[in-house]
Amino acid sequence: MSYSSGYGRGQDDAGGSSTSMKVDSSCVGKIIGRGGTKIRELEQTCRARIKISRDADEDGMKCVEICGSDSEIEKAKRMIEECLAEGRGGSRIRDMEADSGCRIKVSRDGDSRGRSSVELSGSKGAITEAKRLIQEAGVEIVNGDDRGRGW
Structure with a gap:
């Protein structure tokens, strides 16, 4: 896959949980979608906030931060991993x-x-x-x- 399996966990400013995952910068478009439609759909479906860093690290990976309850975060991670596994049109x-x-x-x-x-x-x-x-x-x-x- 094009993402790292390591997740970082923490707490966001609103008292909810947050986690981050690394995604190959060439695959970030699968999460964002055309005009941001896919990321909005992901956020609405899983009810978590998803933020993607603008800059890639030295390995060409971008940080994807997911904020919400533990169940919202788990659902968002699964949905993001499914997006990355799909090869539709890509x-x-x-x-x-x-x-x-x-x-x-x-x-x-x-x-x-x-x-x-x-x-x-x-x-x-x-x-x-x-x-x-x-x-x-x-x-x-x-x-x-x-x-x-x-x-």
Whole structure:
């Protein structure tokens, strides 16, 4: 993962607890989201305050401070770790594109079963390799064909 497993604990100014975790600066965007939408969603869902340091340390890690009750902090940590584990539209897709030579475009809109369509563009070999990499990542391909028309 792109975060350290060490947490620091303390108390915030309001008498609640606080903890901090280190996150690779290249992954902070997964927590913040476009326009800050993801971090606001996390704060509303777990009812904890999440602050991310502006500057990275010498190892390229940023400090994420979580303030709230112990249960709110635990929920926030779990949700942040889930955000970091997700590769949606991020570095995992870019890595698969680089490794396969295939352009991978994932639809942001899922169907009623939570499945998203994916468009693969490239040579037949590149599409085959992209499908292999996607399956290797644990994604089930439905209605896949050799022409790369979707799944």
